[in-house]
Amino acid sequence: MNYPITPAIRVLREKKIEFEPHIYEYVEKGGTKHSAEILKIDEHSGVKTLVFETNEKKSLIVLQHGDVQVSTKELARVINVKTITPASPERANKLTGYLIGGTSPFGTKTKMPIYAEKTIFNLERIYINGGKRGFLIEIEPRALEEVLNIKKVEAAVKDE
Amino acid sequence: MKVDMSPKAVSERLKTLDELWLLSVKLMNSKKLKSAKDNKNELPDNARDSRAARKENRV
Numbered sequence: 001m002n003y004p005i006t007p008a009i010r011v012l013r014e015k016k017i018e019f020e021p022h023i024y025e026y027v028e029k030g031g032t033k034h035s036a037e038i039l040k041i042d043e044h045s046g047v048k049t050l051v052f053e054t055n056e057k058k059s060l061i062v063l064q065h066g067d068v069q070v071s072t073k074e075l076a077r078v079i080n081v082k083t084i085t086p087a088s089p090e091r092a093n094k095l096t097g098y099l100i101g102g103t104s105p106f107g108t109k110t111k112m113p114i115y116a117e118k119t120i121f122n123l124e125r126i127y128i129n130g131g132k133r134g135f136l137i138e139i140e141p142r143a144l145e146e147v148l149n150i151k152k153v154e155a156a157v158k159d160e
Numbered sequence: 161m162k163v164d165m166s167p168k169a170v171s172e173r174l175k176t177l178d179e180l181w182l183l184s185v186k187l188m189n190s191k192k193l194k195s196a197k198d199n200k201n202e203l204p205d206n207a208r209d210s211r212a213a214r215k216e217n218r219v
């Protein structure tokens with residue numbers, strides 16, 4: 001299968017991480033719900049990569065299940081900062097080197113602390129962005145720990 | 161050469177690259193179009209009949 005060689009793919013290849021690429025037609029604001037439907041996977045095993053900023057303007061990445069939201073209040077409490085807000089799309093693009101909707105935690109332009117929901121690691125396989133819109137990579141969750149410096153947190157809040 | 165690294169300029173460049181990528185995905189998913197030669201070999205029945213009739217008239 002042909003797939004794009006993104007900075008994320010370069011990192012995975014360099015670290016000899018096995019992955020399976022999945023390409024689908026991207027839909028603006030379709031999110032993990034759309035990709036899960038197209039690829040016929042459980043949305044819970046789709047992992048979204050989100051960029052946030054603290055009140056001190058320090059950026060961070062959060063990896064969260066596709067079907068739940070991040071409680072910024074809880075996350076701020078856990079990492080001991082006053083507030084956390086989503087980074088603006090332009091700021092997120094500049095920090096990661098990826099376009100919103102195609103952000104991967106691997107191979108980001110700027111090194112940032114990465115927080116991941118604890119229960120992601122209970123899954124057998126996860127589907128995470130490979131660095132392009134409409135491009136997911138299927139990996140074992142332990143690959144996240146092997147490649148990235150992950151801090152596990154509990155900051156999930158169910159969609160309403 | 162100076163490259164504008166402002167968040168806005170970076171986003172614009174990423175958007176342009178993304179458009180190319182999305183087009184390539186569409187291209188990968190699209191079916192091959194029939195060439196003019198293929199179309200010629202697949203004439204509808206009535207076209208084939210009129211061709212045969214013309215041939216007969218000539219004979």
